[in-house]
Amino acid sequence: MAVAPLNRYPLWKYLLILAVIAVIGLYTLPNLYPDIPAIQVSHSSGTLDASTLPTLQRALQKQGIRVQGEDQENNRILLRFANTEQQLQAFEVSKEALDGRHIVALNLATSVPGWLRVIGATPMNLGLDLRGGVHFLLQVDMKAAGAKAINNYAASFRVNLREAKIRRFAATHAGNEARVRFRDAASRDAGLDVLREEYGNELDFSEEESRDGFYLVAKINEETLREIQSLAIQQNIQTLRNRVNELGVAEPVIQQQGAERIVVQLPGVQDTAQAKEILGATATVEFRMVNEQSDPFEADETGRIPPGSILYYERDNKNPILLKREVMLTGDSIINANSGFDENGLPAVIITLDGKGASRFSKVTAENIKKLMAVVFIDNKTVLINRDGKQIRKTVKSEEVVSVARIQEQLGKRFQIEGLDSTHEALKLALLLRAGALAAPVEIVEERTVGPSLGQQNIDLGRKSIIIGFLLVMVFMVVYYRMFGIAADLALAANLVLIIGIMSLIPGATLTLPGIAGIVLTVGMAVDANVLIFERVREELRNGNSPQASIQAGYSKALSTIADANVTTLIAAVVLFIFGTGPIKGFAVTLSIGIVCSMFTAIMGTRALVNLYYGSRKSPKLAV
């Protein structure tokens, strides 16, 4: 009876297996190339000028610093250097050659050749525990955000009620509610009408009576509260982004996590005390009148500053400017600032003030019509200073004038700053004003910092344990299963290539130390499928079946067992991924990828090898 050979794969199957391993193997290659010192240049607006690169090149050439290679992509320039010394020199030169709106950061570039980068092959992302850096989890104080909002509302009530000619009331606020006491029910009803018209969409009102008077109680409604909180988070993220840019960190991560937390990851940063100060400090803005009588340039040169004035510099052109000592308004009176257009369709920033700020501001502006007013942005900036040849980061309080405008009329609760050059300018000013408006305070609730030496140590230890574990298992398999063991070993090697290749391919996947542990564990567990199959083959042989039939039966009978066993492990891994944080997620990722890959290599891969070796023989003696 003619029977089709049991253990032959069609040619396409061999080719498919080879192709999968070859293609994914290609993507593991970038991990073999070392990193090269580089500097990264980007622009705070997000888009880089075409002139930036030539400017940089000229500046570096003048100093005799050789650039090994340059890339411009995604609005960032990456310049590579031969060694760290040149990198640091170039860093200094670049900072000086470019204006303050450019962000220059030390970074590492891969030395992956162009042909690999063309197909999108990049090395794996390394977690902070491997590359070193700081991880912060910040909690935004939402209670404070709500309390500040209710405080603003209470202050606004006073203005509104006074404007409506309602007398003898007292507005107070406590916790999450504002209370207004009236003398009689009639004035309360009148007050309610006024306030409901103004704030009906934002506040829930209720009435209360007690011995000492008639009360109106206002609470922020759910939707508005959510809005306030989301605004508080956004505002904080924006402020943090500005500051991190100042720090000069390459590839920082600043993300919202959950409803009230922000994750900040700064690879390569070591001075955590410094980073904490910067992240924790709050920025603010101040409105001041300009001293138009004196010459700021003269004051700047001679150092003689007229009494009652302070010398400032403008942010963009660094020109000196003299401002009056009195502060007209501070950032915590600003409720919101948006960019938009004035009645002539020109870019403008529309600012909304709280009640208290508005009444004060309208009084001052009424006295100063046709005069110049300046907005000062105060922040804790980080500067690099050179001390004994060492780069040291230092925080300094920076006060810069970000806008100067002429007061055209008396300004109230809502006003706009006009005469801005572009919509971009308006956008930027609005952003600064929002950042300077006192957002809800943040508190660091988690910190994980790994120094660079420990990171490298973790990489070395991880690599060592993978290699040793791998070799131990390989030797064991060959000794125990001989020919079949070799097939399993080749499959194991392919499995490792696939895990690393896929980790490099998935953009969001990050290798962490527990992730390496996951790979090690997978190496141990991946051979399980082969053990199951080979034991089954042995059993079939013992039961007196022919070698070819034993191979066939061994593979097919073990299949459902392998599938069941792996699916359950996968369940555990997925749960781990959903509930785990940071590095633990990395463990779940490598474990899952390893399990899925091992199904492919241990079943299809080894079968292909066994078929190739034994498939064409009539009655081979199996070395299993």
Add this chain to the structure above:
Amino acid sequence: MQILKDKLRIDFMGKRKLALIISFILIVVSLISVVARGLNLGIDFTGGTLVEVGYSESKELEKVRQALAASGLDDAIVQHFGTTRDVLIRLPVLDTDRDKSMLSSRIIRALDPTGSPEVKRVEFVGPQVGGELRDKGGLAMLYALVGILIYVALRFEWRFSLGSVAALVHDVILVVGFFSLTQVEFDLTVLAALLAVIGYSLNDTIVVFDRIRENFRRTRKDIPVQVINESINQTISRTLITSITTLLVLVALFLFGGEVIHAFSIALIVGVIVGTYSSIYVASTSLLALKVSKEHLMPVAKEAGSDDGSQV
């Protein structure tokens, strides 16, 4: 090469009473220890501050303690980490601190007189985050068990599902008990290892169960003890080999993976040993206790042959 003889006939189930007693004692000891001694929870769960510093030469802990005490940090737990050059300092959350996250900076400043060590690692976990991680960890464990319960019930039968979960709970209790008895620090990585143990132990159990199902369907005699014994004998060499390869890599990880994943590899090593034992004794014994029999496992008429390639 072979470790075990070809046709094994070990009466595993005959010793199930003894195994049951051993398991029972181990579980009771574990539980008592967890209740009485508790776990040495890491700052991941308790909240607190941890600073690891490296000196250029080996350092006496007493000097470090004195330096910390001089700055008012008397409560610090100070120990060597890996080598005598590396020192680990741990402090609980102090309520008196206005900004709790700044404590690590205070520690680092306090260490300056001891020879300005290199800061290798700083971890700070706020009390609320610690509580959340604890809750999340417990939930993760619960969800993993429920997910497995459902999957096994669908693929096998509810008796098998209960049997496998009994084995998993057994394993988790014993590993946690081990950590309580030895007071090795229980941190987030140990929790991850515990979930990996669940996955591994289940893997083992499923392999045995698969064979039990196959043999029940094939056999003419419906004597559960015999069928289960036969199945365990048939799979025992695979169970041992896989445990050996896994233990090989875990030992490599324990010896060469560095101090940070020590506890992780210990948890897995204990878990793999316990898991191997439990898939034989706890899972299979539960099946017997639940009176599993041939009729529970006959494929539903329509699915016969299609769902299972193992019936030849």
